[in-house]
Amino acid sequence: MVRCRKINCATAQKEYGFASTQGNYTPPMTKTDELEKLAEDFLDLWQENIRLWSVDRELLPLEDLLALVSPKEDGAAVDG
Amino acid sequence: MADGFIKGPRPLSLHFSNSQVIWGAAGESAGAALEAGHWHKDIADVAVLLRTRLAHSGGHDRFDQIVREKANARKETFLSGINEYLSRDYDRRPSEAHVCMELGGVQVQDFGGAGAPILMVPSLINPHYILDLMPGRSLAAYLKMQGYRPYLVKWGEPGEEEIHFGLDDYICKRLMPVLDFLTETAGGRVPVIGYCMGGTLSTALAARTSEQVSKLALLAAPWDFATEHPHAGRKFVPAMIKHMKNVPGVGTIGVDMLQTFFASVDPTLNDRKFRSYAAGKYQGEQADFFSAMEVWANNGAPLARKVAEQCLKGWYVDNDTMEERWTVAGEPVRLADIDCPVWIAAPEGDRLVPQESAFAMLTRLKDGTSHAPPSGHIGMVVGDRAEAGLWEPLCEWLEAK
Numbered sequence: 001m002v003r004c005r006k007i008n009c010a011t012a013q014k015e016y017g018f019a020s021t022q023g024n025y026t027p028p029m030t031k032t033d034e035l036e037k038l039a040e041d042f043l044d045l046w047q048e049n050i051r052l053w054s055v056d057r058e059l060l061p062l063e064d065l066l067a068l069v070s071p072k073e074d075g076a077a078v079d080g
Numbered sequence: 081m082a083d084g085f086i087k088g089p090r091p092l093s094l095h096f097s098n099s100q101v102i103w104g105a106a107g108e109s110a111g112a113a114l115e116a117g118h119w120h121k122d123i124a125d126v127a128v129l130l131r132t133r134l135a136h137s138g139g140h141d142r143f144d145q146i147v148r149e150k151a152n153a154r155k156e157t158f159l160s161g162i163n164e165y166l167s168r169d170y171d172r173r174p175s176e177a178h179v180c181m182e183l184g185g186v187q188v189q190d191f192g193g194a195g196a197p198i199l200m201v202p203s204l205i206n207p208h209y210i211l212d213l214m215p216g217r218s219l220a221a222y223l224k225m226q227g228y229r230p231y232l233v234k235w236g237e238p239g240e241e242e243i244h245f246g247l248d249d250y251i252c253k254r255l256m257p258v259l260d261f262l263t264e265t266a267g268g269r270v271p272v273i274g275y276c277m278g279g280t281l282s283t284a285l286a287a288r289t290s291e292q293v294s295k296l297a298l299l300a301a302p303w304d305f306a307t308e309h310p311h312a313g314r315k316f317v318p319a320m321i322k323h324m325k326n327v328p329g330v331g332t333i334g335v336d337m338l339q340t341f342f343a344s345v346d347p348t349l350n351d352r353k354f355r356s357y358a359a360g361k362y363q364g365e366q367a368d369f370f371s372a373m374e375v376w377a378n379n380g381a382p383l384a385r386k387v388a389e390q391c392l393k394g395w396y397v398d399n400d401t402m403e404e405r406w407t408v409a410g411e412p413v414r415l416a417d418i419d420c421p422v423w424i425a426a427p428e429g430d431r432l433v434p435q436e437s438a439f440a441m442l443t444r445l446k447d448g449t450s451h452a453p454p455s456g457h458i459g460m461v462v463g464d465r466a467e468a469g470l471w472e473p474l475c476e477w478l479e480a481k
Contacts (some may be wrong), residue, residue: 031137034137038143042147043151045123045127047352048123049117049123054345054346054348055431058312060347065347
């Protein structure tokens with residue numbers, strides 16, 4: 001027996017990229033939505049990173065803060 | 081506005097700079113930061129995950145642009161939060177108390193009632209009224225409700241005499257006469273409560289006047305300045321000493337210098353606080369509490385130079401307290417000289433006074449008890465959990481034989 005799966009507009013758009021002409025549904029995440037979410041997550045992590053370093057180093061005055069958020073010169077990978 | 085008129089945060093320029101640096105740098109090249117940022121070990125794996133998500137999204141340039149926009153929005157929200165806070169009316173509502181004693185620039189506030197006198201000694205840094213912050217958040221008012229008559233020391237601005245004071249002068253020429261007055265009023269020994277630096281001063285007071293102190297309660301009072309646990313103040317000491325060399329004569333150490341230290345303990349704190357404020361997180365009593373805390377934290381009298389030098393060099397650098405080299409009234413302060421029971425409350429997560437620093441006294445006291453409130457350095461005294469976490473256990477201990 002072949003089982004039929006019910007596909008609603010949202011599923012269709014998510015899985016097949018169909019555009020919906022119906023109004024009442026929750027749109028799936030678009031690429032822009034994903035990037036927006038990723039950006040928020042990044043900024044939260046960015047701030048938490050500074051907070052954690054301030055605990056580790058006991059104190060994070062402005063000059064140390066500047067050094068922390070400046071790009072690494074050697075281009076090393078993400079580290080601890 | 082009584083007892084403080086700067087709403088803060090201060091120094092405002094430093095908080096603006098922190099915000100600019102944090103969000104400005106985040107928006108410069110977020111994708112590159114994910115590839116090669118200075119990620120802390122606790123979140124390095126999350127950074128790797130974000131990097132993977134970004135790789136799958138395939139939109140590095142667009143991602144950088146969105147991050148830049150959102151980082152700028154966070155800066156704006158931070159400024160909005162400060163503006164909203166500054167435009168909100170605030171008046172401190174202290175408990176009813178009258179000044180019963182004045183010694184130079186120092187006053188003693190009597191909260192009245194028929195109860196047994198109890199002396200409360202706050203820190204010399206930040207205003208005295210953290211022990212009577214606002215209705216519902218006042219240890220002094222709570223003690224009065226429990227049948228005590230609190231007397232709170234208000235250090236005030238260093239006057240003509242105090243500007244030349246060292247720590248021992250504050251103890252011998254201010255606290256000792258206050259204690260004399262209270263023991264005379266009570267007709268015997270009285271309990272003493274000291275908060276933060278006020279606890280360290282009270283420890284010396286109790287060592288010198290054991291016959292006058294019935295019990296000593298210390299709330300987040302530093303003693304060992306060489307703990308392994310991070311001790312934020314210790315790292316700031318070189319900058320403070322350098323700053324003091326530029327202060328002429330007997331000049332005092334200004335509040336902004338001290339606030340710079342507090343801001344450096346966590347440069348993200350004010351951004352998080354004021355963005356939450358802008359988002360409407362604080363309403364009703366919580367908004368009043370927010371204002372009360374900000375005004376309290378951003379005010380306070382400057383420190384007399386000699387006091388600052390003794391704290392920085394004698395306490396933080398040389399650890400004179402723990403080494404029993406700190407002299408008051410010509411004698412080293414020895415914990416073994418304290419005859420009364422001592423209760424030491426210190427929260428585990430305190431970054432200003434590590435729990436380890438406060439509890440270090442326990443090994444040398446004749447009769448010491450420890451307590452770990454479930455809050456931070458300030459929250460333990462005035463926070464939402466202060467009554468259950470500190471005030472009630474304190475009164476139970478005071479009542480115990």
